[in-house]
Amino acid sequence: MAAFIQKLFRTRKATPVKHPNQTTRKPSAKQETPPAPAQDSKEVLVNEQESQLAGEPEQAVLARLAIEGATAGIRLQAARKLSDESCLQQVQKQSRGRDKNVYQTVKQTLQTLREQQLAEQADQEKITDLVRQARELAVTEDTKLYQPRLESLLEQWKPREEKADTEQTRQFLEAVYHCRERLSELEREQKEAEWHREQARQRTETLTLLEQTLADLKNHNPATLPSTSALDALQKTQENRWLEATRDTSVSKAEQKQYEQHMQALRNYLAATRRLEQARESIANLLQNEASGDEARQLLSDIDWPKGFTLPDALASLQAQAQHHKSERQTLADESAAQNREQQKALARAVKNTLAELEAALEAKQYKESKQRLKAAQQQFQQLDSRHRKDFQARLQLLNGQFRELSDWQGFATEPKQIALCEQMEYLAEQPMEPEAKAERIKELQTEWRELGGSSDRALWKRFKSASDQAYEPCREYFQAKSGLKQANLETREVICGQLASFLDNIDWASVDWKNAERIHQTARQEWKAAWPVDFRQNRPLQKRFDSLLKQLEAPLNDERMKNEALKQAIVDRAEALIDHQPLDEAMEQAKALQAEWQAVGITRHREDRKLWKAFRKACDAIFARRDSERANRQQEQEQAEQEARARRARKMQATIRQWQALISERLTATSPLETPAHWPELVASAGEQPTRDLLIRLEILTGTASPEADQPRRMEIQVQRLAEGLGSEESTNPLEAAEQLVASWCLQDPDRDVTEQDAERLNRALDTLLPAS
Known part of the structure; x- marks a missing residue:
């Protein structure tokens, strides 16, 4: 930004820089005054000086010829060959008021030289800043827009790569290599996350589809049955879809349970539907012959229509017939009781197995496994009736007591954990890591130590403390260096404020280049943001000054933007008026002219410009869409006419062939x-x-x-x-x-x-x- 402002105003005087390959020769304090030469001696002098210029004279010789040359041409030619800054300054001083051409020539050369020096200095500052940004990007925790930030650095580096020295190039490329490695890791993580999200979406859609299907089936018309082939296809596709959506990913128990419940309900309904279709003839016979309730009940049991779903008319009629027989209802009650007894027996076997697993886990001192098995056993125990509970109550109480002992024992296990924390801290001290990540890990281990309640073992505490200090030592050096960086950034911000203040003091708003002014505004914000981190307290007054300067710059910029936005809004209004304008060719020509006007408008606010551009583009698209629509209509009419002609030819051809076939048939029986x-x-x-x-x-x-x-x-x-x-x-x-x-x-x-x-x-x-x- 400094070079840019300098280029706009050129008000500061650059410090003279001595050319590294030139040796400045001070002119002699005393110059011998030659006697007045004759005409031929002047010609000799001219020839001698021209010969000197034709060779490769030193800068001091050129300076002398530019001041004391025998002719104006020799002096001007010598001045044009000068490149040493000190010699240029000497010639400029002595030619002032004496030789206008020489004075203007060396003045322009000096100005060009100073601009080159400023440009080289700006390039070096930018190269240093790019190296710093690349190294910070390689270790930053802020991964938002990581790839665009890296690409921006590479684009800025490319035109300056040849001006960087070997060490700067090495540091930048090394940082870029680490950035690309990190970018690859981020891309892998993003793809994996997207894959898991896609799987989650597929699972959600499967559950929604199953839930909706079951709801539809529950409200299905009892007079008809859904297609078994369609239900079978739905079941198979959703089973495969669920398998793919749960492959190599974590699925919650609740989600898996919901799927299994829905899918099992669909399977039961599909199986019952198939059984109903196979038994339709038997149902019709039973209903027609008014068979006994036993036969009707048996058929209902065989079909086993799932609960919660609308009973088909055929089954409802069969069920009504079965309910006329009281003995059959009693039989059904007896069967229900028998079924309940079987369920209790099965549940008792499950409790027995779970208690065995709990006992094994307790013997192996597996706390987590034991806790899960105990909870399962208690849930199963609650589902048993009073008669079956007696068989397991004592054993469950005994194992519950053993679990409490195991839980108490867990409380005495802190010492091994503290030893493990010491070992982790010692291992961490030996690992080369990024300082901020290492410091964060140190804090995590220290938090774990505190959560264990500390240690009464003094030696163990000293061991952990010593490892912590050793691990933090490189971090301390890093944060000290970071403190120096903060101070340098504060100085950079002071320079930015000074440059902004100088720009505002010298700018003429009546003739300003608004795009350049806007670019200075953007550059100032970018460089201010790049000069980070800084000490918060020391930065506070600088921040206030910077904000105030920005406001002074933003006010006229905003006024200019608002004026230009009004111009663009007027263009939009004119474009919208052309949407229905006739003739169409004239509307299109005016729309093209409006596009040229749009390009000529100056700066605007980005968000407002996007809105205006969207409206302008919409209007232009509508204008040119009329042309496309007319073309499409003409093409459609032409295609329709061709199609009708083909159809007429086809009908004519068909009629002709049918006529031939009729004559062929008549030829068989014709007598004339x-x-x-x-x-x-x-x-x-x-x-x-x-x-x-x-x-x-x-x-x-x-x-x-x-x-x-x-x-x-x-x-x-x-x-x-x-x-x-x-x-x-x-x-x-x-x-x-x-x-x-x-x-x-x-x-x-x-x-x-x-x-x-x-x-x-x-x-x-x-x-x-x-x-x-x-």
């Missing part, structure tokens, strides 16, 4: 000449007389229809003959005319010649292939 198209006799005459068999084969060849096995040899002969005569190409270009000629020959042949129904079928079958597809 057929009423055929007027041009058929001419077609027959041009074709000549052909055997009936050849006519059939030629039509089958023409239409690609198979000939009977007995006619295959003759078909081959005709094909060879056609190739030899060159007839194939003519028929392929107009097969319909060729087919008409063959049909006409068959229909108008000698009435005394025998024709068979089989011949007619062969002809009609071949003609069917020429019919257009419907």
Whole structure:
């Protein structure tokens, strides 16, 4: 930013820099005054000085010639060859008021030299800053927009790469390498997270679909049944979908349980539906014959329609019939009781197994496993009736007491954990890590130590404290260095404030380049943000000054932006007015002119500009969409006309072939000449007389229809003959005319010649292939 402001105003005087490859020669304090030369001696002097210029004179010689040259041309030529700053300053001083051309030349050279020095200094400062930013990016915990930040650094580095020294290049590339490694890791993590999110979405959609399907089935019309094939396909697809959505990812127990419940309900309903379809005939017979309740109840039990779902009409009727028999209801009650007894027995076996697992876990001192098994056993125990509980109550109480002992024992296990913390801290002290991450890990271990309640063992505490101090030592050096960085950043921020203040003091708002002013505003904010971290307290007054300077700069910028936004809004209004403008060509030309006007408008607020651009683009799109719509309408009308023409030709062709087939059928029974198209006799005459068999084969060849096995040899002969005569190409270009000629020959042949129904079928079958597809 400093170089940019300097370039705008050029008010500061650059410190003279001595050229490293030049040796400044001070002119002699006393100059011998030669005697007044004659004309020929002046020419000699001119020739001598021109010879000196033609060679490679030193900067001091050039300075002397630029001041004391015999001619104005020699002085100007010498001045143009000067590059040493001290010599340029000497010539500028002595030529002031004496030689205007030399003075202006060295003045311009000095100004160019100073600008180059400022540019080189700015490049070096920027290179140093880019190296710092790259190294900070490699270790930062802020990964937001990580890739764009890295790409921005690379883009800024590329034009300055040749100006960086070897060490700067090494540091920058090393930091970029670490950034790219970290970026790859972030991308892997992001892909994995996206994959897990996609799996979660698939699971949610599966559960939603199953839940919705079951709800629909529960409210299904009892007069009809859903398609079993559709339900079966749904079940299989959702099972596969769930397997893929749970592969290599964590699924909560509640989610898995919900899926299993929904899927089991769907399986039960599908199985019951299939059983109902298989038993429809039996149900009809039972209802028709008013069978006993035992048979109806047995069939209901076999079908086992799931609870909660609407009972189909057939089953409802069967159930009503079964309920007329009191003995059957009692039987059902007895069966329910028997079923309950079986459930209790099964539950008792489950409790027995769980207690065995709990006992094994307690013996192995597995606290977590024991806790889970005890909870499961207690839940199962609560589901038992009083008679079965007696068998397990004492044993469950005993194992519960053993678990409490194991839990108490856990409280005395802190010493091994503290030893483990010491070992972890000692290991951490030996590991090379990024200082901030290492300091964070040290805090975590110290927190774990405190959560254990400390230690009464003094030696153990000293061991942990010593390891902590050793691990933190490189972190302390890092934070000390970071403190120095904070001070440097404060100094940088002071410079930024000074540059901003100087810019505001010298700017002429009446003739300012608004884009450059906006760029200075942005650059100041970026450089201020880049000069971080800083000490909060020391930065407070600087921050207030910076904010105040920014406000002074933002106020006129905002006024200019608002003015330009009003101009763009006017362009938008004019564009929207052109949407329905006629003629269309004139609207499009004006829209193009408005686009050019848009580009010429100056700075605006980014968000407002996006809104205005969106509205402007929408209006322009609507204008040009009218052109596209008209083109599409014309094309559609043309395609529709072509399609209608094709349809008319197809209908005409179909009618023609049907007419031929009707004449073929009439030829079988005709006793008098057929009423055929007027041009058929001419077609027959041009074709000549052909055997009936050849006519059939030629039509089958023409239409690609198979000939009977007995006619295959003759078909081959005709094909060879056609190739030899060159007839194939003519028929392929107009097969319909060729087919008409063959049909006409068959229909108008000698009435005394025998024709068979089989011949007619062969002809009609071949003609069917020429019919257009419907």
